[in-house]
Amino acid sequence: MSSFLEISPDKLIRLIGTPNCPALIDVRTDEDFEADPRLVPGSVRRDYRTLDRWAGSLAGLTAIVICQRGQKLSHGVAAWLRQAGIPADSLEGGFEAWTAQNLPAVPVMLLPPRNGSGQTVWVTRARPKIDRIACPWLIRRFVDPNAMFLFVPPSEVEMVADRFGAAPFDIDADVRWSHRGELCTFDVMVEEFGLSSPALLRLATIVRAADTARLDLAPEAPGLLAASLGLSRMYADDQEQLEAGLLLYDAFYRWCRDATDETHNWPAGKKGA
Template sequence: MSSYTTISPDKLARLIGTANAPALIDVRTDEDFAADQRLIPGAIRRSHQDAGEWSGKFSGNSAIVVCMRGAKLAQGTAAWLRHANVAAETLEGGFEGWKEAKLPLVNASKLPPRDAQGRTVWVTRARPKVDRIACPWLIRRFVDPNAVFLYVAPSEVVAVGERFNAAPFDIENVFWSHRGELCTFDVMIEEFGLATPPLLRLAAMVRGADTGRLDLSPEAPGLLAASLGLSRMFDDDLEQLEAGMTLYDAFYRWCRDATGETHNWPTNKAKP
C-alpha cells in the first residue's frame, strides 16, 4: 500500500504527460541502467551519490524518485530532496515495479546526445504548423522535459544540427521524419515506445491535420484549424510553441479522458 511518501505506478502513469507532472528522477546505478537502458517516460537521470548538490535545483517543486526497486537509493534521495524543500516521493516497486505493470518505457538509446546542462537539443524548420509543434510537445511531456528546440531557416536545418549538436526533425532525409504514410509524430511515438491508446488516437489527429488527410480522424480538421490559427497569432516560433503546448495538453486529455463525453443544449432538456 502506498504511503504519503510513495506513489503507485498506476497513479504516476496518470500524471505523466500532463502539464503539472512532477519531476521524475531516475537514480538507478550505472550498472543497473546499463542492464536495461530504458526510462520511465519523462524521467531524467541523476546520481544518488551527489544528491545533496543537485537537490536544490528542484526546490519548491514536486518530484518522484525511481531506483531499481524503490528501496534505499530512492528513499535516501527523496529524503535529500525533502531537505531541499522538494515535495518528494518514491515510486512503489521502483523501475522493476513499473516494468511488471507493463507500463511504457522509453529507449534511452534513441535519444540524441545531451548538452552540458543535460538537455536534448532538436532543430527543425521555422514557422511551425502541426508536426513541428506536436513533436516538441511529445518530447517535453514524455521524453525530456527540459528539451531545447531550435527553429531555423529550412535550408539550414541540417547544418545547424551538425554545428550545434542538435537532432534535426521533420525535414526530408533524416531519421526523425515522415515515413511512408506516417508523419514525424507517428515515428516518434513508435521509436520511443509510447504507443498507448490515447497517444495513438492523438497521432491519428496529427497525421490527418499534417498531411491533409482530414478523413483520418473526425477531430483532424479542428486540430488543423487551431494550428493554423496559432501560426497567424505568433511571429515568434517559441511563443507559438508555448501556446501550442497548452493546445496539445487539451487534445491529449480529451484523447485520454473525455472521448465518451458529450455536450448538449439546452441544459434542461428532458432525457428520453
C-alpha cells in the first residue's frame, strides 16, 4: 500500500494523458536506464546529481519522481523538491513496478534529439486539421510534455527538419512518422510509442475515420471532423489552433477512456407517459 509520500502505478496511469498530470521526472541512474531505455509516458529524464540546476524549472508545478525501485533516489529527490516548495511524491516501486504491471513505456530511441532547452522538436505542414493536431496532442500528453511544433509550407518541411533537428511528421514523403497503408500518422505513433491502450486505440479509430474520409469507421468521426474544420476557420494562427485543439482531444480521450457507456436523455419523456 502506498505511503502518503508515494503514488501507486495504478493511480499514476489514470493521471497520464490528462492536462493536469504532474511533471514526471525520471532520475534512474545511467546504468539502470541503459538496461531498459524506456520512459513512463510523459516523463522526462533528469540527473539527480544536478538537481539544484533544474529544480527551478518545476516552480508552480507538482511532481512525481521515478527511480528504478522507488527507494533512495526518488524519495531523496522528492524530499529535496518539497523543501524547495514543489509538491512531490515518489512512484511506488519505481520503474520496475511500472513495467511489472505491463504498463505502457515509451522507447527513447524513437524520440528526436532534444534542443538546448530539453525539448523534442517536430515539424509538419501548415494549417493543421485532424492528424496534425491529434499527433501533437499525443506527443504532449504521452511522450514529451514540453515538445515544440513547427508548422511550415509543405515544400519546406524536410529542409526545416534537417536544419533545425526536428522530426517531420504527417507529410507525403518517406519518413517514419506518416501514413502507412490505411493507417494515419496518429495510428503509427500510438503503436510505435507503445501506447496501445483500449482508450487510445478507440481514439485512433475515430481520428483515422475523420482524417481519411471513412466516416463509417466510427460514429463519432463526423463530430471530430466538424469540430476540426470549425477550429481551422476560427484560427488563422496555427499555434493558437493547436492550443485550442488540445482541449478538443482531451475531451475525446476522456470520453474514450471513461464515458463510452454514458448516455444523455433530456427530456426523459412526457409527464404521465
